[in-house]
Amino acid sequence: MMHQLRSSLVKNKKSKILLLVLDGVGGLPFPKLTELEAAKTPTLDKFVKKSETGAHTPIISGITPGSGSAHLALFGYDPLSYDIGRGVLEALGLDVHIGEKDLLIRGNFASVKRIGSKDIVTDRRAGRISTKINNRLVDLLNSKIKKIDQVGVKFVSGLDHRFVCKLSFKKKLDPQECMIIDTDPEEIGVEPVLPNHINRKSSPVSKIVIKLIAELKKVLKDEKKANFALLRGFSVYPEIPKFKELYNLEAASIVTYPMYKGISKLVGMNPLTVKDLSIKEQVSTLKNEYKNYDFFYFHIKKTDSYGEDGNYKGKIKIIEDFDKHLKNIMKLNFDVVCITGDHSTPSKMKSHSWHPVPVMINSKNSFYGTSNRFTEKECIKGNLGLFEGKSLMNYILAHADMLAKFGA
Amino acid sequence: MMHQLRSSLVKNKKSKILLLVLDGVGGLPFPKLTELEAAKTPTLDKFVKKSETGAHTPIISGITPGSGSAHLALFGYDPLSYDIGRGVLEALGLDVHIGEKDLLIRGNFASVKRIGSKDIVTDRRAGRISTKINNRLVDLLNSKIKKIDQVGVKFVSGLDHRFVCKLSFKKKLDPQECMIIDTDPEEIGVEPVLPNHINRKSSPVSKIVIKLIAELKKVLKDEKKANFALLRGFSVYPEIPKFKELYNLEAASIVTYPMYKGISKLVGMNPLTVKDLSIKEQVSTLKNEYKNYDFFYFHIKKTDSYGEDGNYKGKIKIIEDFDKHLKNIMKLNFDVVCITGDHSTPSKMKSHSWHPVPVMINSKNSFYGTSNRFTEKECIKGNLGLFEGKSLMNYILAHADMLAKFGA
Numbered sequence: 001m002m003h004q005l006r007s008s009l010v011k012n013k014k015s016k017i018l019l020l021v022l023d024g025v026g027g028l029p030f031p032k033l034t035e036l037e038a039a040k041t042p043t044l045d046k047f048v049k050k051s052e053t054g055a056h057t058p059i060i061s062g063i064t065p066g067s068g069s070a071h072l073a074l075f076g077y078d079p080l081s082y083d084i085g086r087g088v089l090e091a092l093g094l095d096v097h098i099g100e101k102d103l104l105i106r107g108n109f110a111s112v113k114r115i116g117s118k119d120i121v122t123d124r125r126a127g128r129i130s131t132k133i134n135n136r137l138v139d140l141l142n143s144k145i146k147k148i149d150q151v152g153v154k155f156v157s158g159l160d161h162r163f164v165c166k167l168s169f170k171k172k173l174d175p176q177e178c179m180i181i182d183t184d185p186e187e188i189g190v191e192p193v194l195p196n197h198i199n200r201k202s203s204p205v206s207k208i209v210i211k212l213i214a215e216l217k218k219v220l221k222d223e224k225k226a227n228f229a230l231l232r233g234f235s236v237y238p239e240i241p242k243f244k245e246l247y248n249l250e251a252a253s254i255v256t257y258p259m260y261k262g263i264s265k266l267v268g269m270n271p272l273t274v275k276d277l278s279i280k281e282q283v284s285t286l287k288n289e290y291k292n293y294d295f296f297y298f299h300i301k302k303t304d305s306y307g308e309d310g311n312y313k314g315k316i317k318i319i320e321d322f323d324k325h326l327k328n329i330m331k332l333n334f335d336v337v338c339i340t341g342d343h344s345t346p347s348k349m350k351s352h353s354w355h356p357v358p359v360m361i362n363s364k365n366s367f368y369g370t371s372n373r374f375t376e377k378e379c380i381k382g383n384l385g386l387f388e389g390k391s392l393m394n395y396i397l398a399h400a401d402m403l404a405k406f407g408a
Numbered sequence: 409m410m411h412q413l414r415s416s417l418v419k420n421k422k423s424k425i426l427l428l429v430l431d432g433v434g435g436l437p438f439p440k441l442t443e444l445e446a447a448k449t450p451t452l453d454k455f456v457k458k459s460e461t462g463a464h465t466p467i468i469s470g471i472t473p474g475s476g477s478a479h480l481a482l483f484g485y486d487p488l489s490y491d492i493g494r495g496v497l498e499a500l501g502l503d504v505h506i507g508e509k510d511l512l513i514r515g516n517f518a519s520v521k522r523i524g525s526k527d528i529v530t531d532r533r534a535g536r537i538s539t540k541i542n543n544r545l546v547d548l549l550n551s552k553i554k555k556i557d558q559v560g561v562k563f564v565s566g567l568d569h570r571f572v573c574k575l576s577f578k579k580k581l582d583p584q585e586c587m588i589i590d591t592d593p594e595e596i597g598v599e600p601v602l603p604n605h606i607n608r609k610s611s612p613v614s615k616i617v618i619k620l621i622a623e624l625k626k627v628l629k630d631e632k633k634a635n636f637a638l639l640r641g642f643s644v645y646p647e648i649p650k651f652k653e654l655y656n657l658e659a660a661s662i663v664t665y666p667m668y669k670g671i672s673k674l675v676g677m678n679p680l681t682v683k684d685l686s687i688k689e690q691v692s693t694l695k696n697e698y699k700n701y702d703f704f705y706f707h708i709k710k711t712d713s714y715g716e717d718g719n720y721k722g723k724i725k726i727i728e729d730f731d732k733h734l735k736n737i738m739k740l741n742f743d744v745v746c747i748t749g750d751h752s753t754p755s756k757m758k759s760h761s762w763h764p765v766p767v768m769i770n771s772k773n774s775f776y777g778t779s780n781r782f783t784e785k786e787c788i789k790g791n792l793g794l795f796e797g798k799s800l801m802n803y804i805l806a807h808a809d810m811l812a813k814f815g816a
Binding site: 009398 | 436437440463467468469470471472473474476477478480487488491492757760761762763764784785788789793794
């Protein structure tokens with residue numbers, strides 16, 4: 001409904017829009033200040049005073065999102081209607097071609113120990129093995145496992161302990177035939193979960209996955225650390241309308257991690273090359289490509305990584321580092337600059353959370369004067385109030401003067 | 409859903425309710441204060457301190473409404489379900505009888521200039537010709553154009569450059585057969601838009617409109633200013649439940665502009681006579697008719713008109729003028745007085761906008777003490793928070809003790 005309404009109102013008008021996403025930026029007082037409150041951010045402080053502010057709930061009240069669904073919401077898709085599997089997201093990020101007969105799985109190399117008759121998980125990430133070791137293991141797997149029954153099997157290395165497995169079936173797959181439980185138990189000291197099917201229709205696929213795991217175990221059995229693999233995010237390629245078609249925007253992404261590259265490609269953005277993982281190089285790319293696109297999605301990952309590690313100081317440092325680059329970004333004279341996070345990752349919780357995420361929108365149409373800093377407490381005072389993440393694009397397009405009036 | 413729930417809870421109880429709508433009252437800091445912030449409003453300041461406050465988003469986040477859809481929301485109708493065309497609204501305001509075989513069109517006399525083989529729009533409002541000239545032109549059109557093929561044609565004068573055209577077909581019209589594009593290009597220096605059909609079903613109606621425009625042009629060709637007409641808001645009469653049936657309220661409107669009269673009639677209100685366009689005369693009418701109705705919709709238009717003109721000082725003056733009359737209004741002892749706008753019209757933007765609109769509800773049930781002034785920033789602090797316009801009537805009925813408890 002919102003999709004259709006909004007698309008019907010999009011004007012044939014060009015604008016320059018920047019969406020800056022500090023992954024997991026929202027925090028909790030720890031013990032007194034959140035990471036955003038503790039960070040020294042003179043440039044954010046300056047611009048937030050001239051911006052419209054509020055906070056978004058990524059999905060709906062109390063629901064903690066994964067990165068994929070949180071980003072879909074930021075891009076204006078209802079994350080409850082478009083549920084995209086981790087397998088597909090990772091595969092897109094690794095430039096794996098996906099067809100309609102393919103099932104995608106995200107894998108982690110892991111360590112297990114035989115205790116009695118059971119395999120017990122001792123490390124869910126195999127001690128975060130290097131990408132080099134990962135490459136060797138993936139080559140080994142590809143040479144040893146080419147088919148399970150009639151199904152083609154292909155492994156692709158990700159960073160560190162991560163890989164993607166693509167199962168190519170003989171016929172087009174229905175998502176309802178691929179409802180398989182993640183095998184990652186999400187804790188150590190227990191057995192891996194069996195890849196059970198959630199519905200009866202998925203039973204044949206489940207049987208293939210059980211055989212795949214047996215093969216994997218056989219090939220990896222002599223490895224010191226990575227003697228097992230945990231599989232999750234079983235998923236098929238979703239049909240999703242593209243950015244250009246929804247908003248009439250030529251969009252590009254400036255991201256450094258595969259999954260975010262993947263999700264940006266999924267919605268029709270062009271992922272731009274960034275020389276290294278630094279914010280500095282991301283800003284260079286933005287400058288160089290400024291004239292070539294209408295919309296830029298600029299993603300900073302480390303705020304989330306440090307939050308997940310419980311590294312309060314590290315997260316503050318990234319926010320401060322971003323703030324130092326913000327001055328140069330603002331010099332580019334975008335019509336609309338929106339700064340927010342995809343969700344909160346409080347260092348105190350060491351995980352994603354459902355807490356509202358501060359939002360600021362800077363444009364000539366901003367209702368400003370409500371917030372003195374870009375923090376959780378200051379932004380919620382703003383006139384956008386608390387809203388669902390999927391509405392953010394409405395506001396961004398409105399600020400860009402890109403939406404026609406609704407109704408007479 | 410909301411409609412049904414609410415109606416099922418409405419008690420058989422009388423109350424005196426006043427809904428004061430300052431059209432387009434919300435603004436933006438320009439450069440520092442909004443119009444509401446800059447205005448001296450001692451009476452509003454006094455009553456807001458004893459009122460429940462919040463802000464409404466007219467339609468949904470980021471969507472800028474037309475006056476019709478914004479008002480429908482204020483009256484408790486979901487504006488996405490009841491989309492009423494401008495043609496119908498204008499016609500209702502001019503007391504045009506509308507049947508189920510009629511197509512209504514809002515027209516503007518306009519100026520075009522022949523350049524090469526093209527008619528180029530030079531003034532979309534024909535220099536805002538007087539109503540007197542308008543009357544002459546409408547008489548001329550009615551004498552020259554009585555039928556297009558089998559379809560009856562009738563013109564009715566509005567104010568200044570505005571008119572309504574009613575096309576009476578031989579059979580009942582389906583809205584799906586009347587999906588015609590506005591011919592107003594919304595800018596000058598370009599050709600008028602062709603009245604194309606949006607779907608195949610509307611092709612026959614589109615053909616009639618093309619012939620109508622050719623006839624109009626012929627009749628008007630020797631006029632100095634008004635040598636053309638732009639048509640928009642092609643619409644048929646909508647079925648909409650009435651105020652009495654939804655809320656058990658006898659309702660009246662105190663409005664000075666045709667369109668608002670139209671929308672109030674559409675929802676079943678009785679438009680009361682006002683001697684002239686002044687707020688003073690509107691207040692007199694309110695006093696005189698106080699005992700005859702349960703619910704009054706009192707509309708002040710000029711806040712919007714000045715906003716559209718970018719006349720910041722003019723808009724402030726209207727707010728101050730209203731404030732002077734408010735003391736007398738409050739003396740009438742309504743059970744519930746709600747003051748708000750239908751949408752924002754910031755002088756800075758010279759147009760309607762999507763920004764939240766302040767709301768105050770004064771009743772014996774008010775949660776007060778949250779806002780010191782009736783301004784955007786002060787009202788959003790209130791305990792109603794930010795809500796969609798269509799929920800306002802829930803609050804108004806609740807404050808009037810008119811809604812029974814839901815559930816056991």
